[in-house]
Amino acid sequence: MSTPFSPVLLRNRRDSGPLCLEDYCSTGGYEALKATLNKRSPGDVLEMVVEANLRGRGGAGFPAGRKWQSVPKGRGGPKYILPNTDEMEPGTFKDRILVGADPHLVIEGVVLCAYAVQANHGLFFIRPSYEMDAELMEKEVGIARQAGYLGKNILGSGFDFDLVVHRSAGRYICGEASAQINAIAGNRPNPQKGGPRMAVQGLWGRPTVVNNVETLACLPGILQNGARWFKDLALTPTGSGSKLYCVSGPVVRPGCFELPMGAPLRDIVFGQAGGMLPGRSFKACLPGGASTAFLPARHLDVAMDFDALAAIGHRLGTGSIIVFDEDICLVGATLNMINFFARESCGWCTPCREGLPYIGEILRQIESGQGREEYIPLLRRMARNMDYAYCSFAQGAVAPLLGLLDSFEDELREHIARRSCPFGAVVPAPPGKTCATGPVTFGPTPCREGLSCRI
Amino acid sequence: MLPEDLRETLAREISLAEHPKEKIVDVLYALQSHYGYLCDEAMRDAAELLGMTLLELEQLATFYDFLYRRPVGRHILHVCDGVVCWMFHQYSILDHMCRKLGVEPGQTTADGLITVLPSGCVGNCHQAPAMLVNGRFYGGLTPEKIEAIIDELRASPDDMGPCR
Numbered sequence: 276m277s278t279p280f281s282p283v284l285l286r287n288r289r290d291s292g293p294l295c296l297e298d299y300c301s302t303g304g305y306e307a308l309k310a311t312l313n314k315r316s317p318g319d320v321l322e323m324v325v326e327a328n329l330r331g332r333g334g335a336g337f338p339a340g341r342k343w344q345s346v347p348k349g350r351g352g353p354k355y356i357l358p359n360t361d362e363m364e365p366g367t368f369k370d371r372i373l374v375g376a377d378p379h380l381v382i383e384g385v386v387l388c389a390y391a392v393q394a395n396h397g398l399f400f401i402r403p404s405y406e407m408d409a410e411l412m413e414k415e416v417g418i419a420r421q422a423g424y425l426g427k428n429i430l431g432s433g434f435d436f437d438l439v440v441h442r443s444a445g446r447y448i449c450g451e452a453s454a455q456i457n458a459i460a461g462n463r464p465n466p467q468k469g470g471p472r473m474a475v476q477g478l479w480g481r482p483t484v485v486n487n488v489e490t491l492a493c494l495p496g497i498l499q500n501g502a503r504w505f506k507d508l509a510l511t512p513t514g515s516g517s518k519l520y521c522v523s524g525p526v527v528r529p530g531c532f533e534l535p536m537g538a539p540l541r542d543i544v545f546g547q548a549g550g551m552l553p554g555r556s557f558k559a560c561l562p563g564g565a566s567t568a569f570l571p572a573r574h575l576d577v578a579m580d581f582d583a584l585a586a587i588g589h590r591l592g593t594g595s596i597i598v599f600d601e602d603i604c605l606v607g608a609t610l611n612m613i614n615f616f617a618r619e620s621c622g623w624c625t626p627c628r629e630g631l632p633y634i635g636e637i638l639r640q641i642e643s644g645q646g647r648e649e650y651i652p653l654l655r656r657m658a659r660n661m662d663y664a665y666c667s668f669a670q671g672a673v674a675p676l677l678g679l680l681d682s683f684e685d686e687l688r689e690h691i692a693r694r695s696c697p698f699g700a701v702v703p704a705p706p707g708k709t710c711a712t713g714p715v716t717f718g719p720t721p722c723r724e725g726l727s728c729r730i
Numbered sequence: 731m732l733p734e735d736l737r738e739t740l741a742r743e744i745s746l747a748e749h750p751k752e753k754i755v756d757v758l759y760a761l762q763s764h765y766g767y768l769c770d771e772a773m774r775d776a777a778e779l780l781g782m783t784l785l786e787l788e789q790l791a792t793f794y795d796f797l798y799r800r801p802v803g804r805h806i807l808h809v810c811d812g813v814v815c816w817m818f819h820q821y822s823i824l825d826h827m828c829r830k831l832g833v834e835p836g837q838t839t840a841d842g843l844i845t846v847l848p849s850g851c852v853g854n855c856h857q858a859p860a861m862l863v864n865g866r867f868y869g870g871l872t873p874e875k876i877e878a879i880i881d882e883l884r885a886s887p888d889d890m891g892p893c894r
Contacts, residue, residue, distance in 0.1 A: 365812035365851040398752075403796040404808070404852045406865055444755045444794030447850050461751030461782075463789045479749060523814045523855035530856045565813055565851075597814055597855075611816040615850050621793075 282533040283496050283508065283517045284489065288376040293411055296418050299379040305424055307495035308383050312390060312432035315498075320391040324494070326502035328515040333359055333450070333487030334566065334592050335667070336581045345474040346392040346482045354394035354482040357459070358385050358491055360401040360408070361443060361450040364564035365615065367595040369519035370488050372531040374408045377492075378415040379424075382438065384491035386424065387498060389436040392484055397438035400455055403445040413440045447619035451666055452477075452485035454621065465623040466666035489519055511537030514580040522548040524598030525555045537580035544575070544598060555600040559682070563592020565612045566671030568678025569605060588681075590674070604698035605683050606690055609675045610638040616672035626660050627669035633657060634676065641687060644695040651687060655680055732775045736764060740779055754780060754790060758797055767798040795849060803838040803845040805883045808862040812851030815859040823859040823871060824848050830876065844883060 287294040287302060299305070311320060325340030346354060358381065362370040374381055385397055399416070401409045416438050420426045427435045441459055448454045451466045456478045458464035477483025493516050497505045506515040514536035520543050523529045527549030534543065540562065544550065551557055559569040562579065567590045570577070577583055581591045599608060617631035634657050637650050658676050661669035679687065689697050740757055744750045757779060761772040768776075768791045777784050791799045795808070811824040819826060824835060827846050831839050838845040854860040857869025863879060 362853055363851055366814055366855050367851075368853045368855055371853050402853075403865070404849070404862055441752065442755060442759070444758070444790075445796045446794050458755075459752055460749070461754040461790070463793060521855065523858060524817060529858075561813075595855075597817075599817065603817055608813055608817065611811070611813050615812065618848070619850050 280508075280517070280535050284373060284380065284492050284519060285376055285531075285533040287380065288372070293375055293415070294377050294379065296379055296415070296422060299377065303499070304379055304495075305383055307499040308386055308424065309430060311387060311498050312430055312434055317391050317393055320387065320498065323497060323502050324391065327493075327497045327505040328502075328513075329490065329493055329497065329505070330515070330581055331487060332489035332493075332518070332593070334364065334563065334671075336591060339486060339490055342474060342486075343388070343392050343484060345472065346394075346484060347475060348393070352481060353396055353479075354392060355478045355484070356385060356389050356392070356394045356397040356438075357452075357455060357478070357483060357485040358397065358399050358438075358488045359450060359452070359455065359485055360399060360405065360488050361455065362405075362593075363402060363445075363447040363450055363619075364566060364593050364595065365612070366523050366561065366564045366597040367521055367593045369521050369531050369593070369595065371405055371408060373489055373492060373519060374405075374412065378412055379419060380492050380495060381412075381488050382416065382419050382424065384488075384494040385438060386429065386436055387494040388484065388486065388491050390434055392482070394482070394484065395435050395437070397436065398441040398459055398478075399438055400441050400443060400449070400459065402443050402449075406442075409440050409442055416440065446621075448621045448668060451668060453666070455485060456483060463621075465621050466668065509536035509580065511578050511580045511583055513582045514578070518579065518594050520547075520579060521593075521595035522598065523595070524560070525552045525600045525603075526550065526598055527552060534579075537578040537583060539575075540570070540577050540579050540596070541575045543579060543596060548596075548598075551598070551600060555602070557598065558601045558603065559599050559605065559678075561592075561597040561599075561675060561678075562594075563590055564595045565597070565615065566590075566674050567592040568674045569599075569682055570678070571682045602698065604642070604696055604700050605679055605686055606638060606642050607696065607698070607700050609679050610635060610642055612675050613638060613672065616668070620668065620672075624665040624669075626664040627672070630657055630660050630664075630669070631672055634673065638676075641690050642696055642700060644690070644693070646687075646691040646694075648688075648691060650691070651680070651684065731771075732761070732764065736760070737775070737779070744779060750780060754782075754787075755794075755797075758787075758791060762798060767801050769801075795847070798845075801838070803843050805843060805864055805886075806845045806847060808847050808849035808852065808865075810850075810852045810854070810858070810860050810862075811848045812855065814851070814855040818859045823861065826873075827861070827876070831880070844880070 329339045330336045360370050443449050449458045449464050453467040454464040473483045508517050509515045516536050517533050518536045519533050521531045532547040557572050559571050561567050562570050584591050613635040617635050620627045622628045640646050658673040661673045744753050747753050762768050765772045776787050791797050809824045809827050833846055835848045852862055854867050854869050859871045860869040
């Protein structure tokens with residue numbers, strides 16, 4: 276691994292926009308598909324994916340090969356692939372970058388997955404904020420179909436698979452696999468408790484594979500270069516492949532960077548993203564979107580990999596690093612995220628629907644200087660109640676809160692002891708209340724004095 | 731009244747689908763584009779076209795961010811209130827927009843021009859703070875940029891359809 280890393284998933288990222296089919300083919304595109312259809316059995320493909328230890332990039336990190344192996348074999352009726360592009364996790368924009376850079380890499384990955392599980396239908400599930408990518412995919416899917424990479428009898432192999440773009444009307448919970456199936460079937464998108472095991476009984480009661488597009492886009496590389504190659508891309512012994520890391524917050528170059536799985540957090544934030552903005556110092560980050568816990572600065576050298584983060588009690592999530600500096604109130608940040616999750620809760624089960632607004636109210640009181648000591652154990656208890664929720668949304672929602680309690684309890688206590696936010700934050704005045712006029716500070720410097728009441 | 735050609739187009743699309751229920755969101759989008767929002771008439775049309783009850787449709791029309799069950803203005807701002815945008819302007823750009831336009835989240839300006847809706851992370855965090863204006867990304871917002879966007883919307887003669 277002494278050779279410098281060259282991107283795999285974003286190798287075709289250009290300033291000029293998405294890569295067209297001709298250019299994709301001239302850089303080795305669809306070669307993996309040609310080398311796979313009818314040359315390897317679907318079982319061999321599955322084995323390669325298991326061997327490559329490809330884990331889901333959408334947040335849960337479930338081994339993709341194992342998921343696909345539980346799809347019933349044979350062709351007794353339709354099976355579905357849902358390439359998940361409902362990316363709504365705060366801090367995450369990697370799928371948009373990936374689809375917008377190299378749509379055919381995604382399409383090739385989807386077809387390979389479909390071949391492995393012998394599925395014939397795919398629905399590319401995409402959020403409405405990404406309408407331009409939905410249009411792009413519609414166009415490129417049509418081009419791929421014309422060229423024989425989709426549709427009936429793909430490349431003369433006798434294998435049929437077609438992909439359509441399914442537009443969502445936008446809601447965070449639709450990214451959850453069982454909610455997504457409900458959304459496509461025209462039902463209210465509530466997650467379904469503990470299954471049904473979607474690989475066996477998913478969309479329209481048929482075997483269904485839901486995977487993040489980044490996961491599927493890894494397939495052409497694995498099938499072309501082998502499982503060993505994929506595993507060797509990673510820097511950590513148990514990791515594999517490369518990863519799209521997003522960095523946002525007060526850093527010099529926020530963006531999406533492809534690096535080997537297991538790249539040290541420090542290299543990503545201080546190398547790729549150019550480090551903190553002048554005058555700012557790193558306080559904490561959320562390593563994988565808003566559904567992961569605050570990771571304090573002492574863990575900056577952790578390898579950004581599923582197992583390495585799990586070993587210190589954290590999660591890789593989507594690999595989207597949201598950086599917070601010393602000037603940002605983490606109680607306020609947690610309040611923002613709890614309010615976000617309270618709104619995005621589908622409202623189906625009680626712990627989530629009732630618990631999140633309650634937690635939000637406690638945090639609001641602490642942030643506005645009305646907190647009490649007993650609120651801290653109360654917050655812990657409320658966060659634990661999320662274990663009783665239907666789906667993992669609620670547990671993700673309280674992850675930042677648990678991180679706050681575990682690593683920044685002092686900051687919470689300071690709010691309570693001082694009876695105000697030590698960062699000078701003023702919780703917004705209730706709507707309708709008049710505010711004093713004054714200067715507004717935007718951009719990388721959060722305005723700390725007066726805040727919203729100045730606007 | 732739904733024009734006959736639109737009704738026929740939608741009915742044809744539904745009849746061609748293997749699973750007509752997969753088309754619900756597309757049908758609701760089309761009706762919303764026609765009526766401006768999902769008014770009671772639009773809901774009745776949808777129920778008739780799809781062979782569903784109003785209750786079944788109501789739970790979808792009131793669930794999604796980009797389906798508007800209540801009247802909206804000519805221009806729609808989906809303003810990000812995700813944590814990254816919050817960080818770049820504490821107590822949020824949403825709060826700023828509401829105060830600037832004199833509305834609460836979800837409301838439309840008195841002249842019926844602009845509706846402000848909160849949106850959970852629009853997926854443009856590297857250009858925070860950000861929002862969608864009629865479905866298009868605007869990032870790196872500053873008070874001046876916001877001023878310019880609003881001026882442009884006010885001056886725009888186009889009757890912009892709801893975003894999608």
